[in-house]
Amino acid sequence: MNGAESLVRTLLASDVKTCFANPGTSEMHFVAALDRIPGMRCILGLTESVVTGAADGFGRMMRDPAVTLLHCGPGLANGLSNLHNARRALAPVVNIVGDQATCHQKMDPPLASDAIGWARGVSAWTRSAATAATVGRDAAAAIQAARSGNGQIATLLAPADTCGDEGGVPAERLAASPPPAVPAHRIREIANVFRSDEHVFLLLGGPLLDERLLGNAKAIASATGAKVMAQAFNGRVERGRGRAPIARMPYSVDQAIAVLAGTCNLVLAGAAIPAAPFAYPGKPGALQPDDAAIHVLARPDQDIGQALAALAEELSVTTSSAAEMSRPEAVTAGGISAEAVTQTLAALMPEHSIIIDESVSFGRPFFNGLSSGPWHDWLQITGGAIGNGFPMATGAAVACPGRRVIALQADGAGVFTVQSLWTQAREKLAVTTVVLSNRKYQILLSELANVGANPGRTALDMLDIGRPDIDWIGLARAFGVEGAKAENMAQFTDLLQTANERSGPFLIELMTA
């Protein structure tokens, strides 16, 4: 058995059975091993940013890693930005990166690069395999690392000889360390904060704001008079009718400061100290009042759900079902607005949809508005590295057959990774993409104003992606995906119904202002 076979057998023995791949020469032993050993679902991406973004979406939905197969340092490099997003989402991902054979690295062949250095910036665990005999146990350790805590990125470089040489030894599954529980004394200390003050703000974060966690958080707030909110960027939130709706910290610094005003005690449950996404002239970086005390109920790497359950118990609060919101009717007339689109989405999105949010500037009402929709999961870009939406939708659809994925995709961000559509077509994935086509980097026009500039011709040209307009329907068709354009609400509502009835992918280009 060669090293590659031991690697594949180790992955399967550890229940890692989905591989997103863009292989190259140094990965051919691995590809050959996949032929000989059944059990791995292999999904090809046309660029590595598709591959890693899909692994992010898969990891968020499964709370368990897929493996990526990437070609040497440059292949990893192409995937780094979506691994950055995955890291911020606490998504578990295992990367296998091919590399020059150990004996050949001294020759500095064309593809030789600083793959280890590039991996470290996104990976909690990084290793380069040394021999065929040990690459199996390296892979088991990588998977263990990816599953540890609340989910991490683990990157294993596999030089060609560690895959091609004989003497591979498959390794058994290694137990991962669950996120550590928050100790009881900490729960009691935090309970006292809630008991002693009415101006408590409970800020939620972590890999998954699930129904139980949100129920406990809302119950604690309701019983104590505290405010509660999720951080601005969350890997995954369970939402929809009958579930406790949660608001998110606004992206706008001024709005976030207003939301936090009057807070005396800020309690963090898996969240970081709320910070402006960027520093703006004359505005603070930290958003809570200067004199607010900060208390950490749970760090992002701890068991956040357990901490909130224990806190609810300590405070003797009980959860109750959230009030059922009535589902709105779809909007069938009039021009396109974010509010009308929200309403139609809430009306028509199928039960158990997975919403992918890279709507950037247009979609500000989407999150709160869709809480009146049926049960769904909400996945959003977490690290600000745009081009996350298309691939994440692809990976979420692979993870969850039978559920419809609806990707709310800003055009400027979407074009980074539009190659994802090809994978959606090939794998016949149940993804509806709504491209929010305003033909500009709208958010940057606002940001330019934030730094006090009036855009002139040069700036406008750099923030405008019209001239020529991108033909999204043409792009979709070229990659094998059916699509159509909506220029008013009647068309959008009609097309969303059409998309719902498809078993495979469908793209709607929504013409926004």
Add this chain to the structure above:
Amino acid sequence: MNGAESLVRTLLASDVKTCFANPGTSEMHFVAALDRIPGMRCILGLTESVVTGAADGFGRMMRDPAVTLLHCGPGLANGLSNLHNARRALAPVVNIVGDQATCHQKMDPPLASDAIGWARGVSAWTRSAATAATVGRDAAAAIQAARSGNGQIATLLAPADTCGDEGGVPAERLAASPPPAVPAHRIREIANVFRSDEHVFLLLGGPLLDERLLGNAKAIASATGAKVMAQAFNGRVERGRGRAPIARMPYSVDQAIAVLAGTCNLVLAGAAIPAAPFAYPGKPGALQPDDAAIHVLARPDQDIGQALAALAEELSVTTSSAAEMSRPEAVTAGGISAEAVTQTLAALMPEHSIIIDESVSFGRPFFNGLSSGPWHDWLQITGGAIGNGFPMATGAAVACPGRRVIALQADGAGVFTVQSLWTQAREKLAVTTVVLSNRKYQILLSELANVGANPGRTALDMLDIGRPDIDWIGLARAFGVEGAKAENMAQFTDLLQTANERSGPFLIELMTA
């Protein structure tokens, strides 16, 4: 004057007047400064791999840097693979990468990442600016570094406050160190190698194999009985009728070993020791005979042209014009073959064309075959990080208005950076792209055979980019570029003539087996 204005003024004062950009929030001060200070040509790319690949093409043609504008670590990360190619080509590039304000980095906002770590793997010079007062001189130093030696990559991180704060001081142009000359004693030593042995192999490399360098190299070989060849991957070669034609080291290990067989003395002029692109089982990594002596006439960072001129003088050889090869006729009938395509290209390519070669497996006869074409420059992928062709063509066309760029682009590699077409359309660039559409990763099927594997269903699926076929004409049109498909030589010849007559971009999908 704020830091960004001093940065732009420094770039202009140092004669860096072309900016390939994909800006984000942290670069808004820079964008605003571009509005206020005329003189910079700004070209938007829809992804950073387009931006950096275009800077590579520009740098190779101008032998002088453009500046890129990239958004934080993830933006840089997206551009790393084409910077890797640029580094291997010795192309001068200056990267300006926005970053969190220095005061804000401790908040670890979403886009915070290991940008410096990522930059180091491709950059000869890396710095993070500290203040608005010093960012100008940092930029001058970056440009100086990019221009030093035979061309380098310099990356300057510009935290938002170093651009937004007042107190910017523009810096004057700093003199760059030219590549050091090879000392006379070394020339004499190498001359003695040529005098004392008939089995000398002269291997050429470096940033630019220009007419004079190649003329001297060929004359030395002709006078001494030595063999001469260029390394397998070259940043730029001047070629065409009346210029000394040069062969390249074959990509195939077996062929390269055969070419080098019998070599007693291997003389390197800007080239590295010839190495297999990857290690293959049972084959050597270094390609020259084990007992060959290796002599370095010039390192890649030295003045290679001067060294060859001095060597020619030392050996008292004189260059003569190469024999004029007759230009072939275009092929107007029959099925598509690499040889027929080569012949039509040689027949029809305009004078002073710039050929971009990312033809991977299909285009093996292109290089030698086009030496009978008119004068042209040949730029090829140098670092093996695929997705280089489309952007490099874009940047070369920006650098050289009035010359036709012909990109010979493999489909699997091309789809990585197909977004480049939009920039070509926007800037009305004179680029003809010939997509070699075989709908598979053909080179990997060969590489799979090289590791001794017979591909099964899983492997074939991972190496096949059909199912669905990519509609290249549709892709081109969606990005604003005219295109048409060629299924036989009559159509290809006809379409190449059509493309020649266009002032802007044109794409031909060439259906290959």
